Amino acid sequence: MARKSLANGTGLSDSVSQTVVLPVIFGVGLLLALGYGWFGDRGWLAWMDRQFLDEFHRRGVKAVEREDVVILGIDDASFKLDGLWPEEIEESVALKAMQRPWPWSRVVWAELLERMFAAGVKVVFLDVTFKGPSLDPAEDERLREVLQKHAGKVVLGMNFEGSSASLSAGSRIRLTGPPESIWESGEGRWDGPVHLNFWAEGEVVRKVSLLATLEEAELKDYLGAVGDYGGMSVEEAEKVGDELEVEMARVNPQDGIPSVAMWVANKVGAGGAELELREPRFRFADAGAYPPVSIHEVFVESLWESNFGSGEAFRDKVVFVGATASVMQDFHSTPVGRMAGVQLHAHALAAVMDRNFLKEAPRWWPLAGVGMGMLLSWALVTLIRQPVVCLLVLWGVSVALLVGAWWAFDGLSMEVSPLPGGLALNLCGLAGLSGNYLTQMREKKKLRRFLERYTSPEFVKEMMSDREGLYTMLGGAERTVTVLFSDVRGFTSMAEEMSPADMVKQLNEYLSSMVEQVIRHRGLVDKFIGDAVMALWGSTRLLQAEGGRREDARQSVESALAMRAALTRLNEQWRKRGIAEFKIGMGIHQGNVVVGNIGSAAPYEKMDLTVIGDSVNLASRLEGVTKEYGVDLVISGTVWELVKDEYLCRSADLVRVKGKVLPVEVFTVIGPMVTARPPGLKDYEKGIVSYREGKFVEALEWFGKAREAGLDDVLTSTYISRCEALMASPPEKWDGVFVMTKK
Structure with missing residues (x-):
């Protein structure tokens, strides 16, 4: 092939x-x-559509800002009043009342309405809810008189009160509106205009609900629009929908409740009730349109005269009063920017009065466009x-x-x-x-x-020098190959705490350094398996002499030690940068495998030069053995026989790994032979001999001496624990083999 x-x-x-x-x-x-x-919500495609359309809102033709709409903002300056002289505050009943914490005395609103209508204002919308009677009945009486005096010219706010928690406690969802102490009621409904804040489309407002109807489905749509059912389950939301339906029927059983935009537009003669769409999209004015005037300024006589011409600035205007202070958090995202809720009402009113609505593309347009x-x-x-x-x-x-x-x-x-x-x-x-x-x-x-798929210089050289031999190998050949597996300990849990970009960056730094050590020691990086590296020595060597196998084993161990040192340097760098350190495990084995160009043929061609066989699986299992003994490198007895004269090693165990029948003797490599011998190593090795002979008491003594000498690590502690367990419950048969139950 x-x-x-x-x-x-x-x-x-x-x-x-x-x-x-x-x-x-x-x-x-x-x-x-x-x-x-196919998909109803269109997912990210719908989101991308909206990004383009919102950009048209930002950069395209804007609605004209209406000069007959004025906003009085309940802003931070009106809460603090720190820009006024004490004499100015003392001259105004409203300003003195505004010195109280929020909510202000209802005298403030009575004074505001009197001043506005005396100036010739057409309609006032108070985007404020009044919950229950005031502590001072005289305040309610004062506001009640003003509302009766200017009946039909004031819009007050109301809202739904309740949550999933209140439902669980047995409470009902209530529609909170003006109390009877300031607004007369009859036969279970409010007789005057009130307002429900119904914005459509959830987080980003692009259209307004012009009429709050009693249809249950649309009530539940509203619940979804205000943000994942307000944290409720679907069942709770359905119960809320039923509660809302009952509550709205109590307030206005036939006609529903008009939005502020609808009510004000009809009141000033601009029309709106005949609009066909209940939730139309509308064209916004510029993001800076309808700048709020600080509400406290209308009560300062000097400003009332100089800035507002003693009220002439408000003549024949529609005045919206609402929160613009940051602490009140009444802000909404729109295609043209973030704005206060009261400003959003002004944009919606302008759209209704000017008929500045936007038509949506036909439902079939996306498919036709595709x-x-x-x-x-x-x-x-x-x-x-x-x-x-x-x-x-x-x-x-x-x-x-x-x-x-x-x-x-x-x-x-x-x-x-x-x-x-x-x-x-x-x-x-x-x-x-x-x-x-x-x-x-x-x-x-x-x-x-x-x-070009094969990056090893050795492989490329041999391939170019002996094409015929290469063809034989690519077709499949048995070779004695040294296989190294390395893996990052606990990488999955680490990755869960990292951003994708940081995870990829750190992993690339690690793999680059590890691959460098493999290539420097004449190895071939076979593949990456996530954060694991599989490397080979001898897979492309055509001559399989014993000297070559010994050299492959030596180079693989040398590469592993270099990887250990390189990781130490990387961890030092990461520690300085505040990045989590890596710990790795490495397993090395040498044995017979089949080398070949393995994969799928045309037309789905995907082939790689790789190795398969039992020896590959054993090398992978040895990498897993490192977890058991708390070491970072384990080599098989086959490799140890080839490198024991050049490297200081320590017996690890005689194990039967998962999926194998015959046990394998494994060692950990401390370093080159010139490395100082750790204290207690000799006693430890004597303990290993006694342990495998079944002399657990004697082995425990040797391991104890090794620990006292300073060889107090996971490997020593593991054998001490085993000896104590075996002494307590001696086995009937003992071959010194430890059976691994995990990969």
């Missing part, structure tokens, strides 16, 4: 292959069509043979789509997303170009791609 793959690698083709281009283009187009048509983009991309890829020119044309058409959608927003007041057509045009076009290019270049580059 390898010979055939290489032989066919020089074929060339420069024609447009419709057998590749058509399936690729129409496949990508079909996926997009499914994304737009189909148009798909067909157009196929035509361009087929007719324009130069890839660069084709790309430029694709991008030019995409810009034209964007301009057309922008024109529809500005000129036709219609929200038409350019994304379906543009995405289909570009993705299908790029897919078609890529498919055609790969078809032309596949045969030409097959040989080069095959050679």
